[in-house]
Structure formats: structure tokens, C-alpha cells
Amino acid sequence: MSIDTRPVTRPARPLNRTRPAGAARRRRWGNPLAGLGSLVWLVLVIVPLYTLVSSSLMHQDEALNGDPLAFPTNPTLENYRTVLDSGFFTMLSNTAIVAVATTAIVLVLSIPVAYVAVRTRSRLSGLAFRTFLLGVAIPAQAVIVPLYLLISKMGLYDSLPAIILPTAAFAMPVAVLILSGTMRDVSEEMYEAMALDGASPLRMLWQLAIPMSKAGISTVAIYTALQAWNGFLFPLILTQSEENRVLTLGLFNFMSQFGVNIPAILAAIVLSVVPIFAVYLVARKALVNGLMGVGGK
Amino acid sequence: MRSGIFTQGKRAARWTAAGAAMVMAGVLAGCGSDGGSGGGGGTLTAYVYGDDAVKVQQAAVKEFNKTSDVKVKLVSVPGTDYVNKLRSAMGSPSAPDIFFNWGGGSIKPYVDANQLVDLTSTFKNDATLKDGFLPSIVTAGSLDGKVYGVPMRGMQPVMLFYNKTLFAENNVTVPKTWEDLQQAIKTFKGKGITPFALGGSDKWPELMWLEYLLDRIGGPDVFRKIQNGDSSAWGDPAVLKTAQTVKQLVDDGAFGKNFNSVDYGNGGAPTLLNKGKAAMHLMGSWEYSTQLGKAPEFAKKDLGWTNFPTVAGGVGDPADVVGNPTNYWSVNARTKHKDAAIAFLKTMASKSYAQSLVDNGDVPTTSNAASMLSGSPNPKFATDQYEMVQKAPDFTLSWDQALESKIATPLLTEISKLFAGKSTPEQFVAAMKAVK
């Protein structure tokens, strides 16, 4: 932790005390126990996923009578058509709106909070920070009744903001924790250097804290977007109509709508994950590194 | 000041973070004064239980909106959480103007909170409504002698469905008495066939067994007492006998071993019946259309139905029926368009509405229904069902609808424990007596 001489624009590693050395590492982690365990886990992960996809291609009758592990004898896309015809695209776009808006709100609101928490020493900011820290432990279920009232009174019941606002609020504690974790790694000397240049706090935030916290910011963005994409309780209680239905709730409803049509239900599950899976394929590194960052140091 | 949670119990405020409470009080101020209808500008919001039958209501709404200035907006709430959704909405400013219900205990909290329009005089003064429906059905949905609902769907008695092929192949007679039933259980079990399909994971299919057993053992009056709020009536010997019979059936393997993890909602239990893995299935009359949807061939050829058998030593009339007489529309007292709402409700008595119910495979509860049943997709089933209800000396409303949710929810939990062998018949009785 000596004086950091890195140029301001270079993004900070989440941790500057470590310098992973790839080559030396290679030999090191050859733990046969973990290797074996990982193979067992691989089976446990693959089998359900395989059944998910293969059964979704089966005719209903085959799914009920046949061996669920066998490949479909006569694959069909009919189940997918059934699901697509049930308002899937509305749900998809609603979910995307919710995920994007939630992430935007969380970032816009959390970055200043983390910045203030890291850069000021006032009692107030300490208190606020601790409130957020404890906020991690507030289960959404605990507040769902009052939230329902609140959203109703605001005239937001059964609208997308009804999902977005509480989801964003409940994503904030983790966001603030992660962001302040990464912002704290920006060395004091760099702020001092900027202060000597007469930079305003805003410029420091914009030109130093944010660029240096890119890793944390992408972690927060990914974590929040996943939370919003997969949220269930808020949509369940706070929305109603088909126009505002998101994917998770749509899935839940398919369950009663399609009944024992297991292939259709599985097809719906597959379709619901396709968009995220596409993102995963394109931006796997960012996604993985982002989520890795939740652990901080 | 409906749901103005800070308008009362000021004393309690000292326990809460006062500052936060004040913020919230500001937010909540003025609640309840906005009339509460789902939307202004001449719309009536109608909540309906979202299942296959919704298309009949959709057509009715479309027809009504053609001529009416006030438009009805139908909101189809997925079945699994209809009751929750309705309850939450009724306690909020976004309550529906008209809503689907089961009559009886399902509307009692709303009646107690003065949230429903009393339709008694409307019915009395309006020939369309008064003469439009079977009187017993209208009565079944009313509460304390007052009418709150207009029948809007088919009748749904609980019947004993069976797989005809399995009965023929194994030479079993369709059970009329308890001895028949036990013989059937023995035979099917011996052949490795589950005697009765049961969606135990959903809990309410188990309830149907108690409803019929109690009726057959002790007659309909035992439950009537319970329904009228006498929780000591759970102590009636007939209730204990009912619970013991359930335990006996479970121990005898009448429902197989897996019923705890089989559900109805996902179609597990109906599939057992149509795949020939189970021989019988005690279920509401909607089982027919469920089977028609899942296994059309089976429904047309192999699906049989009959009344629930007698129980040895019981005093109940074997012609008694349990189930849902029908569903009703009720009107929110806070609606801005009461007249339009009632006008919409009146269309439920029309011949064309009854016809569309018949076309959907339902048996309407309108007085002119009998003559229309020949046009049903399965006239035999429709007629049998109609006659079964018509001849029944007593029609017990499903307990989970007849009782308020504060009793019905624990009841379902206790029943589930009884079936799962987690409580004895005696513990079941004791637990129900304690529910207030």
C-alpha cells in the first residue's frame, strides 16, 4: 500500500495487493478431491438442464410415458409455439424494462451514497452507511404488506414502477457495500493530487472515483439486473394485469394454466432463460468477473 | 378511512419509529375517499378467476360493452392466487367493482366490512334475476338471508370419477356402498393399481374426502353448525369418525404411497387416472373438462362417474352432494357505477349466456338450463350432473369456501397433517376445536 503511481485513467483491480501469477498457479490447485467433487457436481448440474431441454421438445404424451432421460424420439417445437402465443413477448419486454430501469436507479442513487460514505467522516454518513449494511438482512417478505399499501397509495399498483422502485430499494444495500468497497481502494493520495489541482468533489467523483471503480460498478449492475430479472415476490403482490406481467410471474401462471403439460412448462422455462443466456454467451467474462466481485476482498 | 392504518391505535405509535410513522401517515392521508373503483372514466373493473372458462365471461363482456356507455374491463386473475389477490385488492384503493366469488364464507369478510352491495331487493324487484336462476343456487350463495351474488358459472358438484376399463378388466363393480368401496380398494391394490388418485400436495382435494365422509356419517347438519360459527361442533363424534375413516383409508393404501407429492393443479392426479395408474378420483365436476383437455379419447370413452357411496352406520342421505353450487358475481359497495354493474350482472340470466356456458361443457344454474343440456358436448354427463344436483336433498358448500379464510386455512393445514400421518384423528379434532 505504498504511494500509488498508476495513472488515473487506468481501472483499478478490485484488489491491488494481489498479483495473481497464472503460470505458477497451474500446478498448485491440482486437488484430486475437488476435481472429483467437481465431476459429481457437473452431473448434478447437467442432468436437470438436459431434461429441461429434451423434455421441452417432447410431445406431451412422450414426456409422461417415456423415459425422461431419453432423447425425444420425435422432437417438436409445438410447446414453444404454445408459449410464444401466450403473450411471451410482452412479458419479455416488461422484464427487460424492469431490469434496465432498476439497474439505472440503483447505480444513480448508490454511487453518491458510497462516495460520500468513503469520502466523508461525518457521523451522519457513518450512520447512513450502517443502515445500509443492516439493510442486507431485511427480507423483502417482511415489508411486503406495508409496501403494498404504499404502492397503492402512490397510485402505482399494477404498473411496472410498482416492481421497479421496491426492487431497486432492496438492491441498494448490497450495491452500496460493493461500491464503497471498491471506492475505498482508490488511494487518498490521488484525491489529494486532484484537490491540489483545485478539482471539485464532483470532478473527483466523475474523473477519479467512477473510472477507478469500474469493476465494482459492473458488479453492481450485473447483480442488480439479475435480481430484477428473476424477482418474484414484488411482481406477485404488486402487479395484476397481463400488460404488466413479467417473466417470473408469467412462468408461475403457466404452471396453473398448462397444468400437467410439463413440456410446455419446461419450454416456458427455457424461453425465459434464453435472453439471459444470450447475454451470458456474449459477455461471459464481464458477467463472471462482475459476480465474483460481490465477494469483495 | 379504509385501511388508514394510522387512524386508529394511536397508543401503539410509541412502539414504532415515530418519525417514520409520520412520513407514512402523510402518504396514507386521505385514503379511502377516492371511491375505490379500479379506474374512472366509465369503466367497471371485474376480477374473474382465470381458468379455461374465462372465455365465456370474455364473450359476455364484449357483448355488454357494445351497447353500454360504462365499459367493463375484465381482469383474469390466475387461479392459484385469486383469493389472495382479491383480498389484497379489496383492502386497497385499487379494488375491483365486480368480482367473482364462491358465496358463503368467501364473501363474509367483505360483508362484515360493508363492502358489498346488498342485492336482495334488486332480486326481489327484478323479474329477470328473480326467475332467471334455480332458487336453491341463489340461496346457497347468500349470507344471513341476504343475496350478495348473481350466479355466473356452471354448477360444480364433487363426483366420484373412475376409469371404466380398469373396472371392467378387474371385474370390479362401481362402488355404491362402503363394502363395495373396500372390495375395490383391495382388488386394485392387489393388482398394483392405486385405488384413488389424490392430489395431496394441493391439500383441497383431501378436503373433499372429509366433506363427503362427514355428510355420509353424520348428515349435513354437523357441518352446518360449524359453518354457523360453532367451533365446538368439531367435537361431534361424527367428525372424529370421519377423521378415523380417513386414517383407515390412508393406512389401507387407498391413495397409494405418493399422494403427498402429487398435485391436482399441475394435473398429476388426473393423469394418474387417465393413464390407468389409478382407478378412481374424487373430484369436482370440472374433472370432466380437465380430462377432455388432457386426454380427449379417455374422457369420451373410458371416464365414468357416480355418486359418493354410503358409509356403514352413517345417517347421511346418499343423494346429498358437496361441492360448489356455482360461482357468483358480487358488486363492490364503493363502485361509482352501481347501475351499470347490475345491468351487466343481469346479462348472466340471459339465454345466450347460458348457451355459451353449455357450449363450454358447463351446466348453467339458470332455470332454463335443463332444456339446453342436449346441446352440451357430452349431454349424458351434463344431464347426470344436473339431475344429481336437482335431486340432492342437501348441497353442502365446499368447506374452504363456506368458512372464512381464517378458519379455512388452518383447516387445510390440519387436514394435510391428518393425511400425512402427522397427527392422529383425535389431534385433528382437538386442533380444529381450538381454531377461532
Place this chain on the structure above:
Amino acid sequence: MSHVSSSPKVRGGRKAAVGNVGRPPVAWALPGILFFALFAIVPLAIAVYLSFCHWDGLNSPTSAGTANWTRLFKDPEFRQAAWLSLLLTTISWVFQTPVALLLGVWAAGRQRSRAVLSAIFFVPLLLSTTAIAMLFHALLDPNFGVIKEIGPWFGIDPNIMGSSTGALLTVAFVGGWQFMPFHTLIYQGGTRQIPQVLYQAAEIDGAGMFRQFFHITLPQLRNTITTSSVLMIVGSLTYFDTVLIMTKGGPGTDTTILPYLMYRTGFQTYDLGYAAAIATALVVVATAISLILVRFSGFGNMRSTREGM
């Protein structure tokens, strides 16, 4: 928390020299704080308030004094639910932590095969809880699911969801299946940050793989373990979607954990006052556990403000 944050850190000495130049006004944090307060803290306060009321959701709430709380401490259902929640949390932790730790440490290696497997392990994290619960519900159907074919190979009764221990274990397993990739990633990230020089030194001392794991890897991952554990425990305590979709609290009440009991009490029995009491108890327990973990592990040093330095 205040004690936790007061321990001096490396930066402490340097800090004293720095003035208040260029520090942002605290007001910048206000929008975020107000937003969080409005949608989380205020509702929480109302939930606490409601726990002292009788409320059916339709009529106005009436004061109940401490009736709900007295009931809570005597209610056998609450006791059972609390026990089941504790059990589920413990099982989840015991199941997920070693597996995620091993997988994470293993995945930290940079071999190509490991990267490929890690990419596959990640997939469950992409599915929503709803989707996963529905998937396993279908797989574990005793009559039509995969379990009917595969279960007997391993001596598993296909009726696993219908037995009380089986149902709880299944819920724990499904939770693990879903969140394992997340915790694995956290450990993977943590492991990669362990300074390589520690291992080199250990190697010179002749320490074997296991000694390296227990003497370097584990202690170095202490904070990672805390982070992962807090998220895991809070997650298990608030587990809800899976139970609602897979077991509905059954068989009987054998998977009726606290959040589900709260949901049932609040949204099926409409005893919203009592439901609020259960919710409040849940918050208190979750907060207490997190605090204890944070305190004992010194996790707060890293995460709290620089106040007092």
C-alpha cells in the same frame, strides 16, 4: 457496529494529515438514503407497528397491545417454523459452504478444462428461482418425473417430496443447486487474490497440498467465507419462492419455514398483525446473525466507514 469500525487500519496514520479539502457534501447521499428509507425502512417500521395491531386487511387496524407477541412465543406452529428455518439454514450452509469452497478453489486454477466446467456450473445462476423450483417440481414428480427412473439407483424413494425429511432436504438441495455457482464464484475470486508468494514460501518449507489448503487458503479466505455465509444465511432465512412452488409448506407443515408461515398467516389467513409480528421476528433474527458473523470475523473493518480513523 461502532466498535467494529473503530479499530485502526493501515491507512490510519496517513489519514490524520488529510484535511477536508475536496470532500463531497453529505447531501449527495440524501436521494439514495431517502429512496431506501421510503421503500425499505419506512415499510419496516410500519411492519413493526402492525405487529401491535389486529388487522384483517379490510377494516382499519385496531390496537392489539402485545397480543401478537405473546401469541408468537406460545405458538407451536411458530416454534416449529423457527426450528425448520434454523434447520434449513444450517443444512444449506453445511451443504453449500464446503462444496462452493472446494469448487471455487478448484476453479481458481486457470486450466482450460476448469474454465469450461466453470462456464457450465454457472448456468443455474441464470435461471430464476421460479423456473428452478418449477423444473425440480417436474423432475421430482413421483409418477412422471426423472426421480422415478433415477431415484431407485441411489436408493432414493421417488416420493421424496412426500416425506417430511425428504421435502426439507429437497428444498435445501434445490437452493444449493441454484446458489452454488454464485458462492463458487465468490470463492474463486477470493482464491485468485491470495498472494502467490505465500504458497511459494510454503512450498519451500515443504508443506503439502492439504497443509497449504488449511494453513494458507482457508485463513486467507476468511473474509470471503464471511461474505458468502452472510449472504447464504440471510438467503436461507428468507427462502420463499421455492417452498411456495414446490411444497406449499407440506407435507403437513413439515416445510413451513418462517417466511412461508408469514405468507400463509398474512395472505391466506389474513391475520396481518400476527404476520407482521412473524416478519419482525425474522428481521431481528436475520440482522442478529449477520451482526454476530460480521463482528466475530472482523468483516466490518473492511466494510464500514473510515470513521474514527
